[in-house]
Amino acid sequence: MNILPTLQPILADLTARFDARIAAVVAPRPNEVYFQARMELVPGFCAQLYKKWNGRLVSLFADDARAQDGAFHLYYVFALDAAHGFFILRVPVSAAQPQFTSLTNALPAVNWQEREIQDMFGLKLEGHPNPRRCALHDDWPEVYPLRKDFDLHTVLPPFTGERHKFREVEGEGVFQVPVGPVHAGIIEPGHFLFSVAGEPVLYLQIRLFYTHKGTEKLFENMPVTHGVRLAESISGDSSFAHATAFCHAVERLADAEAPPRGRALRTVCLELERIYNHIADIGAMATDVAFVVANAHALRLKERVLRLNDQLTGNRLLRGMAALGGVRSDWDAAQIEAIRRFIVELRPEFDSLVGMIRESSSTRDRFETTGVLKPETARDLGVVGIAGRASGIDRDLRRDFPHAAYDGLSFTVPVYREGDVLRRMQVRIDEVQAALAIIQQVIATLPGGLTRVAVPTLPANQVALGYVEGWRGEIFHWIRTDEAGRLARCKIKDPSLQNWPALSEAILGNIIPDFPVVNKSFNLSYSGTDR
Amino acid sequence: MFEILRKSLATGIVTTDYPLVPVEMSSQARGRPEIDFANWRDARPAAAACPTGALACEDGGGTRAVKLDLGKCTFCGLCAEADPAIRMTNVRELATRHKADLVTTATYELSPSRAQEKLLDPQPSNVKPQLPSLDAIGAELKARANEVLGRSLHIREVDAGSCNGCELEIVGLNSPVYDVERFGIHFVASPRHADMLLVTGPVTRNMEMALRKTYDATPAPRLVVAVGACGCSGGIFGQNYASLGGVDKVIPVDVYIPGCPPNPYALLHGILLAVGRLRL
Numbered sequence: 001m002n003i004l005p006t007l008q009p010i011l012a013d014l015t016a017r018f019d020a021r022i023a024a025v026v027a028p029r030p031n032e033v034y035f036q037a038r039m040e041l042v043p044g045f046c047a048q049l050y051k052k053w054n055g056r057l058v059s060l061f062a063d064d065a066r067a068q069d070g071a072f073h074l075y076y077v078f079a080l081d082a083a084h085g086f087f088i089l090r091v092p093v094s095a096a097q098p099q100f101t102s103l104t105n106a107l108p109a110v111n112w113q114e115r116e117i118q119d120m121f122g123l124k125l126e127g128h129p130n131p132r133r134c135a136l137h138d139d140w141p142e143v144y145p146l147r148k149d150f151d152l153h154t155v156l157p158p159f160t161g162e163r164h165k166f167r168e169v170e171g172e173g174v175f176q177v178p179v180g181p182v183h184a185g186i187i188e189p190g191h192f193l194f195s196v197a198g199e200p201v202l203y204l205q206i207r208l209f210y211t212h213k214g215t216e217k218l219f220e221n222m223p224v225t226h227g228v229r230l231a232e233s234i235s236g237d238s239s240f241a242h243a244t245a246f247c248h249a250v251e252r253l254a255d256a257e258a259p260p261r262g263r264a265l266r267t268v269c270l271e272l273e274r275i276y277n278h279i280a281d282i283g284a285m286a287t288d289v290a291f292v293v294a295n296a297h298a299l300r301l302k303e304r305v306l307r308l309n310d311q312l313t314g315n316r317l318l319r320g321m322a323a324l325g326g327v328r329s330d331w332d333a334a335q336i337e338a339i340r341r342f343i344v345e346l347r348p349e350f351d352s353l354v355g356m357i358r359e360s361s362s363t364r365d366r367f368e369t370t371g372v373l374k375p376e377t378a379r380d381l382g383v384v385g386i387a388g389r390a391s392g393i394d395r396d397l398r399r400d401f402p403h404a405a406y407d408g409l410s411f412t413v414p415v416y417r418e419g420d421v422l423r424r425m426q427v428r429i430d431e432v433q434a435a436l437a438i439i440q441q442v443i444a445t446l447p448g449g450l451t452r453v454a455v456p457t458l459p460a461n462q463v464a465l466g467y468v469e470g471w472r473g474e475i476f477h478w479i480r481t482d483e484a485g486r487l488a489r490c491k492i493k494d495p496s497l498q499n500w501p502a503l504s505e506a507i508l509g510n511i512i513p514d515f516p517v518v519n520k521s522f523n524l525s526y527s528g529t530d531r
Numbered sequence: 532m533f534e535i536l537r538k539s540l541a542t543g544i545v546t547t548d549y550p551l552v553p554v555e556m557s558s559q560a561r562g563r564p565e566i567d568f569a570n571w572r573d574a575r576p577a578a579a580a581c582p583t584g585a586l587a588c589e590d591g592g593g594t595r596a597v598k599l600d601l602g603k604c605t606f607c608g609l610c611a612e613a614d615p616a617i618r619m620t621n622v623r624e625l626a627t628r629h630k631a632d633l634v635t636t637a638t639y640e641l642s643p644s645r646a647q648e649k650l651l652d653p654q655p656s657n658v659k660p661q662l663p664s665l666d667a668i669g670a671e672l673k674a675r676a677n678e679v680l681g682r683s684l685h686i687r688e689v690d691a692g693s694c695n696g697c698e699l700e701i702v703g704l705n706s707p708v709y710d711v712e713r714f715g716i717h718f719v720a721s722p723r724h725a726d727m728l729l730v731t732g733p734v735t736r737n738m739e740m741a742l743r744k745t746y747d748a749t750p751a752p753r754l755v756v757a758v759g760a761c762g763c764s765g766g767i768f769g770q771n772y773a774s775l776g777g778v779d780k781v782i783p784v785d786v787y788i789p790g791c792p793p794n795p796y797a798l799l800h801g802i803l804l805a806v807g808r809l810r811l
Contacts, residue, residue, distance in 0.1 A: 156772055159736050188698065213735055224765075236696025297542070526695070
């Protein structure tokens with residue numbers, strides 16, 4: 001079996017420890033190892049990877065394999081960041097007795113993912129502290145949309161708006177403040193229920209999945225090439241990152257690798273996406289504490305990036321650029337010169353914006369110690385991306401699992417421990433500066449040759465994990481092909497799904513007027529969560 | 532404080548003169564596809580390449596009907612890659628009052644090898660809008676409403692299920708570059724303060740009721756603008772168990788703004804069209 005040398009000791013430890021209880025081990029790729037076992041092994045396997053090898057469960061999902069194997073499959077995807085590999089545990093769930101054991105009490109990070117499996121596949125959760133519906137709202141009939149016998153075009157009875165039974169917080173002077181799903185700003189829909197005593201927030205309940213669009217099911221019903229375009233619409237602000245994660249999964253499955261120039265262009269696009277979103281967030285956070293001049297400058301700079309995107313890829317959100325086997329179009333000398341000029345011009349402008357915010361003591365006062373997410377809480381909830389790095393979680397797939405052209409680049413990953421709004425802004429500031437340096441490095445050593453290779457027809461009955469560090473955090477796309485090489489499953493994991501519960505923790509004890517800025521400092525995607 | 536003022540003065544005016552001065556678009560930018568109908572031989576490869584079904588063809592009885600629906604188009608340009616008869620222009624201001632205006636159809640006579648031999652309609656063009664279902668009085672009322680609203684307009688944005696791409700561009704309208712307030716147009720926090728709903732889609736099953744309630748809470752006269760491929764038609768999501776499709780499946784729509792997402796110019800164009808400040 002061809003696996004990374006860094007993974008060997010971990011594999012040896014697991015096989016020594018669990019031996020006969022592991023039915024099979026296969027490694028379709030050196031950094032992607034699959035284990036087959038029974039449900040009983042899950043807690044022990046998980047504990048061993050967490051405690052001994054500093055692993056973490058980055059994705060948990062189900063797959064309807066009743067047609068081939070007579071059972072559902074659960075996949076537990078563990079990232080071993082220090083060893084640069086993924087261990088994936090597959091366990092069967094009997095079709096006759098569709099239930100599985102919850103890990104949430106030991107591992108709160110999987111809370112929503114477990115409930116989503118229960119909703120979408122009808123696998124009943126055993127031992128979950130809060131097994132209520134999550135992905136499907138309360139008025140949904142008993143349907144399991146991701147089962148194979150459920151048709152994509154099923155017409156369901158219209159929404160009746162049955163109100164979710166939120167938890168009650170009682171006490172003298174305790175009020176409930178419901179917000180949404182239609183919000184006051186130009187943002188996505190979701191429902192927040194604050195329980196407050198005076199100004200401070202005692203408890204925040206978040207109800208999402210208003211924008212659930214059947215995306216994962218849709219992937220199973222379209223050709224792979226169209227899937228790239230659908231991936232661009234999972235979360236609009238991460239169009240390129242999601243589409244690239246999907247392409248990465250398909251390329252790994254077909255054993256095709258994007259050529260060096262294609263990988264370099266991907267890197268530039270990923271960093272441009274990071275830059276425009278970070279700048280927009282920095283401005284929006286300033287607005288939320290009434291420093292609107294800073295936002296005006298930020299919006300002006302963001303517009304500059306969007307126009308460069310348009311010039312480079314034909315679309316302001318970089319849509320249409322991602323392609324299986326690389327990127328869709330090459331850049332000519334004029335376009336590369338435009339990138340060079342952009343970096344030279346943006347850098348002083350951005351530094352000036354940062355200086356303006358930094359010198360405003362009243363702004364700093366609102367950011368500092370606001371919305372604190374403690375490192376221990378962040379670790380328990382498996383928080384990723386910007387929010388994780390602001391709370392001491394030193395993880396970045398660009399460094400630990402180099403994709404695109406990141407393996408040949410030098411950059412530092414900013415990490416802070418305070419976990420407040422100020423640090424989440426600081427991570428963004430550092431990352432914009434790093435991104436500009438990354439683009440500069442890529443452009444200076446841009447390899448020649450093709451931007452794209454042909455991806456062969458997909459082999460039948462294979463699985464693959466694709467991954468990208470998007471601007472918000474890590475994105476995973478896991479795919480499986482059926483006996484004809486078509487997509488039989490596409491599991492999308494957006495960092496937002498992982499991070500939403502952390503917002504409920506970070507807001508505790510803060511005042512409601514600070515919620516907008518705390519929320520914006522996370523800036524999670526509703527659509528990426530709801531799909 | 533002085534530093535902030537100095538920076539503002541040094542930056543100067545960055546606001547566009549649109550619509551007085553037409554938009555300058557990058558030549559790379561992808562907008563409305565242009566089809567060489569007269570020399571088109573086979574629409575099928577381009578239709579197969581289209582991820583949303585915006586370009587579709589149907590054969591029957593020795594003829595082929597081809598349909599291009601800009602309301603579904605995401606301007607990805609895959610059709611143009613598959614077919615030299617199609618070229619992507621950079622025209623993006625494509626809003627219309629009638630959905631039918633977004634659709635172009637052509638009919639061909641087929642050769643035995645199923646190639647398109649002869650274009651049957653002399654000039655493929657936009658389908659003429661059907662007469663509005665509003666009666667004359669209603670239409671007149673609407674025109675007067677536009678006149679009144681045209682001077683100042685309050686917009687409530689509603690995301691009825693979008694991917695947030697449209698929101699990203701709508702936010703741009705408030706930037707100093709597009710500065711929608713120079714038209715007396717404001718985004719407001721409540722539908723009760725609004726004259727217009729700017730709705731992105733597709734409308735999900737879970738947002739249907741919220742959208743209806745928002746519409747009901749908006750005082751008449753009110754306008755509805757459907758934004759983006761998903762708002763116009765459901766886009767790449769179409770209709771499925773969780774998505775109802777375009778905004779007009781749920782509430783009446785006055786103007787459709789195609790795009791994926793429409794850029795701020797295209798949005799401005801659509802909004803100004805809705806309030807009668809632009810004439811087609």
